[in-house]
Amino acid sequence: DTGVSQDPRHKITKRGQNVTFRCDPISEHNRLYWYRQTLGQGPEFLTYFQNEAQLEKSRLLSDRFSAERPKGSFSTLEIQRTEQGDSAMYLCASSLVVTGQVKMTEAFFGQGTRLTVV
Amino acid sequence: GQSLEQPSEVTAVEGAIVQINCTYQTSGFYGLSWYQQHDGGAPTFLSYNALDGLEETGRFSSFLSRSDSYGYLLLQELQMKDSASYFCAVGLEAGKSTFGDGTTLTVKP
Numbered sequence: 001d002t003g004v005s006q007d008p009r010h011k012i013t014k015r016g017q018n019v020t021f022r023c024d025p026i027s028e029h030n031r032l033y034w035y036r037q038t039l040g041q042g043p044e045f046l047t048y049f050q051n052e053a054q055l056e057k058s059r060l061l062s063d064r065f066s067a068e069r070p071k072g073s074f075s076t077l078e079i080q081r082t083e084q085g086d087s088a089m090y091l092c093a094s095s096l097v098v099t100g101q102v103k104m105t106e107a108f109f110g111q112g113t114r115l116t117v118v
Numbered sequence: 119g120q121s122l123e124q125p126s127e128v129t130a131v132e133g134a135i136v137q138i139n140c141t142y143q144t145s146g147f148y149g150l151s152w153y154q155q156h157d158g159g160a161p162t163f164l165s166y167n168a169l170d171g172l173e174e175t176g177r178f179s180s181f182l183s184r185s186d187s188y189g190y191l192l193l194q195e196l197q198m199k200d201s202a203s204y205f206c207a208v209g210l211e212a213g214k215s216t217f218g219d220g221t222t223l224t225v226k227p
Contacts, residue, residue, distance in 0.1 A: 004160075033214065035217075040219065040220075041219050041220070042122075042207070042217030042218050042219050043205075043215075043217045044217070045214060045215065045216065048214055056214070091160065091161070106151075106163045107215070108163070109153075109160040109162070110160055111159065112160060
């Protein structure tokens, strides 16, 4: 399987605990994105990486959220001191952006990690 | 800020044609994409328009009018498996997108 994979698929945690999700993008893709999706809504952009550099963070991403992509391959998203409002599907996507070509490219999404904070 | 509007629900019968509209207000527009998402599944890319006009991919076509900040997704010869949520998404820069809240398409026999 050469698609985007996310782990775990489901996570139930108690309020106040820390959680970490992992995303493995398509290997040749240089861009990696994290989105959050709640029921009945579209994905909301959280942050993205160009190789290992984090280029932008949404204002949705509070200080409790941190994302890394240490070697420009897989990425982790950590949520500290989880709150019930963090319950959502966390989606990772990747794409290949060619330098100098500023255009939309097809983003491939993983199956997501569904987080439930109880 | 950015906002996109699309109908929340559409119902059609098998074999029919359905059009899902999307209007947007954004800055730094690069293009309009469409994604399909089945319950419990990942969003799957369907099409992308950077320029005005119609793009056709099999049974699916997508249209963009940048002057009207409007686009649509046209699905022909509907099949039961087309029942899903469809999202329009505005590309703000290469790869990063703002999504609408989705249109739930129900295809009936």
